[in-house]
Amino acid sequence: VARRARVQGIVIVEAIIDRTGQVTNVRVLKPLPMGLDQAAVDAVKRWKFRPATQGGRPVNVYFILTVNFKVQ
Numbered sequence: 001v002a003r004r005a006r007v008q009g010i011v012i013v014e015a016i017i018d019r020t021g022q023v024t025n026v027r028v029l030k031p032l033p034m035g036l037d038q039a040a041v042d043a044v045k046r047w048k049f050r051p052a053t054q055g056g057r058p059v060n061v062y063f064i065l066t067v068n069f070k071v072q
Contacts, residue, residue, distance in 0.1 A: 002034035003071060011040035011067045019058035021049045032069065040067035 005006050012030035015023045031037035038040055051058035 001067070002032075002036050005034060005036050006071050007032060007036060008069050008071045009036075011037050011069070013040060013044055013065050013067065015063055015065060016060050017049045017051065017063050018060050019051050022053045023047055023049070029064070036069050040064060040069075041065060 002051065011028060011032050013026050013028050015026040018024050026041045026044055027061075028041060029036045036049050044067065049063075052061040053059065
């Protein structure tokens with residue numbers, strides 16, 4: 001639906017990347033209409049990161065992620 005309506009732009013989300021590199025606690029900071037904000041949340045939750053470390057030990061970090069939706 002969003003593609004047919006030619007909706008494009010960015011969704012900005014805040015998330016925690018935990019000690020295992022999993023994305024948790026995703027919160028939308030800048031949404032887009034027609035369900036694109038939920039699509040961005042679903043996509044980000046599937047991503048896997050290398051955990052941040054402090055003193056050589058993995059730690060949780062807050063991260064701001066940008067998901068760009070473009071109509072081809």
